[in-house]
Amino acid sequence: MRAAVCVQPGGPQVLEVRELPVPQVRDGWSLVRVEGAGLNRSELRTRQGHSPSVVFPRVLGIECVGTVAVSTDPRLPAGRTVAAVMGEMGREFDGGYAQYALLPNELLMPVTTTLPWEVLAALPETYLTARGSLDTLGIASGGQERLLIRGGTSSVGMAAAQIASAHGVETAATTRSKDKAKALAEAGVDHVLLDDGGSLADSVHALWPDGPHHVLDLVGTSTVLDSLRLVRRGGTVCVAGSLSGWLIPDFEPIAMIPTGTRLTAFHSDTLKGGNGAGLLQRIIDEVEAGRYQPHLDRVFALDDIVAAHQHMEADQATGKTVVLPWADVTGTRTDS
Secondary structure (H helix, E strand, C coil), X not given: CEEEEECCCCCHHHEEEEECCCCCCCCCEEEXXXXXXXXCHHHHHHHHCCCCCCCCCEECCCEEEEEEEECCCCCCCCCCEXXXXXXXXXXXXCCCCECEEEEEHHHCEECCCCCCHHHHHCCHHHHHHHHHHHHHHCCCCCCCCEEEEECCCEHHHHHHHHXXXXXXXXXXXXXXXXXXXXXXXXXXXXXXXXXXXCCCHHHHHHHCCCCCCEEEECCCCCCHHHHHHHCCCCCEEEECCCCCCCCCCCCCHHHHCCCCCEEEECCHHHXXXXXXXXXXXXXXXXXXXXXXCCCEEEEEEHHHXXXXXXXXXXXXXXXXXXXXXXXXXXXXXXXX
């Protein structure tokens, strides 16, 4: 089989497409023919060497979709369409950047769908994170609530905007590029805010004088303290992304979290395997019904994995980037 192997920490060029043996099935694990894998910035940081537990060489990829090729679980017969996210995929064991992946049965989420592989591949990590984050914030459907999404043109940001909009939530989202404002509006964002790297206080308070009820911070460590100052008193900030890294230097909770304001987080590992299977199927059903419209930025072939990582690292994507291990595509744009 062909696989993209991260041979050592470094830039995109350390990803090498190689011929590897198809993994041998063992008890508790099943072989999946990978039909699509979404790219995620956590894989970029693993590639850069910021995941200290990862031993190289390693096939990266924290998510994938495909069909069961060889099963060791009668509930997962050969040919069944499945998805998998997290659970140390692409870190402790090889992940989705390959034509086949040997995965623990407990990670596999059986789904029923007629979606094309590239669309299905854009859903698991992105939409489970978006839905889980909104649930963590405690956003009520149909309520008169206001949500600020920081990092709005990330795949999770655009998915969260669609979900929130469908539930009647007034939404603002940030972008660093005026060219991406249209995509945010199409995703259901009511107010697009340009983020120049400073505080958003003026633009947010001009829109909502007492601040939003909720902030979904997908930028992370560089903006979370500003988000805590922006949210209304008694509101909630949920950190569910790490576009700017994983650590907040010199964080002092008592001094930096305003009294009554809540700071929480969401990690998609919460919805791996059986914990997320039902929710993922509901998300797929919503996409098939046209209520959610996943925004695919580009689709790459496995042979173009270096270009795919360069595209991701340069922050060129609006929405989700997907790799199709069996396809012959080259950075194909999509208007999905």
